[in-house]
Amino acid sequence: MEWQKEIENLYNNLVSKMPQSVQPIIGPLLHETCEKKCHERKGDTVTERDFVIALFEVTPPAVQPTMIEDLTSLGVDYNKWMVYVKAGFQHEMDLNQTLEDLKKIADFAGVECDEEAIWEVFNAYKDFFTGSSISIRTTSKPVEKRDVSIRYVELMMQHDPDPYITATKEGLIEKNGHPLHKMFYEIYDKFEMMGHGVDLDVSKGLTKIWSFMAPCPVDRIYTMETIPDSVKTLKDYFSRHGLNEFVLFALDFYHKTVNIYFLVRDPSKVKPEKYETLLKEVGFEPASREIMEKCTKATTLYYTFNWETNKVERVCFGVLCPEGAEGVPVHFHPIMKEFVEKAPFATDKRTFIYAITFSPEGHFYKIESDYNGTMIEILKMGAQGGLEL
Template sequence: MSQPAESAVSAVGPVSPESPENTADSAALARIYADIEKSAGLLDVPCERAKVWPILTAYEDKLARSVIAFRVATGARNAGDLDCRFTMFPASTDPYAIALANDLTAKTDHPVGAFLGEIHRNFPIDTSGIDFGVVGGFKKTWSFFPADDLQGLAPLAELPSAPPALGENLDFFTRHGLHDRVSLVGIDYRHRTVNTYFAHAPAECFQPEGMRTLLREIGLPEPSERLLRLGREAFGIYTTVGWDSRKIERICFAVMTPDPFTLPVAIEPKIEHFLHHYPHDGDDRRSVYAITSAPDGEYHKVQAYYQWRAQMLNVMLLSDSEEGGA
């Protein structure tokens, strides 16, 4: 069982400008904001301090020890925004409660608003995090299970607020050896969807015929050659479901790499420009490159790490030798 969620109010208490520690914290926060603004500018994405700063201050006491990444994606769904991801919050953190307490998202009676609390009360949580868009604001929460205690999909599906699609597709996940390998759950409050990540997936899931079978069985288009080439190097697979459909909406294959330009995919010029110039902490550059299959076609995502922590490899169930693209 997880620890009790910490109070959102205590996590974001008032900052006294006279305190030297708070002055240092404010300087660090200003640096992060400036680098987010610069990163957004590389993509011609507008960055308004009034929209981004309240998110930074809400999670300020978590950021020094967090892993911070910037995510860029292709496709109409992702156009015109730069996503920022903060992870490795302490296990006791309730990131959704913090968002509500700071008016970063509206309270809702939809089951999406209750699902995170149910997960944290009923499952062991190792760490958590959030996503927000420079334009779109607060979007997601992330809950990581311990690396040595992957969870089953069936107990997740039994939670009162779980999307029905989790249970409806349990046979599919079981058939492909994914049902007992859940490492991470993401909750998208804007689109009202849930991502379930599967670690140590069977090798056949990353073979061309295995990928074709996965997509075919859930009614997604035939995979492109780019997806098949990337999938052979993937460390992770995840699916997306929602409350409005009993189908699996999307499936994604992801590769961790120190150099995305060595991967067997063509990177769009704007994303290539971003990867060459985005600010980052130190020389240990890492990225996650992913291709998602959706009903209307494939789109690509690059998660470039701005602030890295070596412990993140353990959270992602990876070792240095398992990184692709080297």
């Protein structure tokens, strides 16, 4: 598709003003969406209208003030096109149906559902559980230790108030003086926030609040007052293995842990030996070669820490399966096969995420549905700015 020359220059100028960490994420998406907007109005050339509409529809609200400054400095009167910008959530979910689907998964996973606890969280974050990207997950842990959880991720609609205020106001988490409570706002102070997510355990209620950010140097974590000492002990380890930028904190208020997430840009370049070394150096035993080869397909890599020890609690490799069930190694554990065959979806597109998690006790599996069909898209988009391992 053709572009007006001045709009092509505008695109290049604006993308060049973005932080380098987000250029590979937003740049290609913006280009694609500009042409999509042109096609929607049956045009044959991308114009300023297409550019401005696309820009506001693909850019998270958290970074829009800076974007507006850049548009103004480039002489763009963006306001005249704002009426055409589609603002709102992506989905319109029926929470009653979502609950029924959760109960079905919990039933074959052998997990008890606390409907009252589920509704407390659903109602507190109703707009997000009905409108955001949703996934549902269980694990291969023994049934007595197994859980089923549902989580949303939202980068395009702001939380007002923030999810922590909502959680404490609604009594979903207790203010108990744990560093996690101060950590939520220290993250706000030190990092460029992109959005949030909330994780709901069907037996326990709210467990995690996720804080997403643009890819950020991991060195900035070490200056945090609330970070566990166990994170600081891995400073040389992270540097040595190229784990120098992260994208997400997951604050687990139930288990009193924090996850730090990295994204891998091109998993095909990773060798099993790389991840075997990562595991051995934190005292974990790698699995069989077949399992380690599956780990190399991971787009997400995260570490779990607590405040009680100086050691890593878990390391997890998350693999996206946009191709559907055929990408899931269902022979690894019966629950993976059962989940792939029986898990209900809110979309005709049955896609999955599975994870291999290592701890001092060994390894186990997680299996997750891209319940309404857009969670994998978010992770793939983020991985464009991921690490080269």
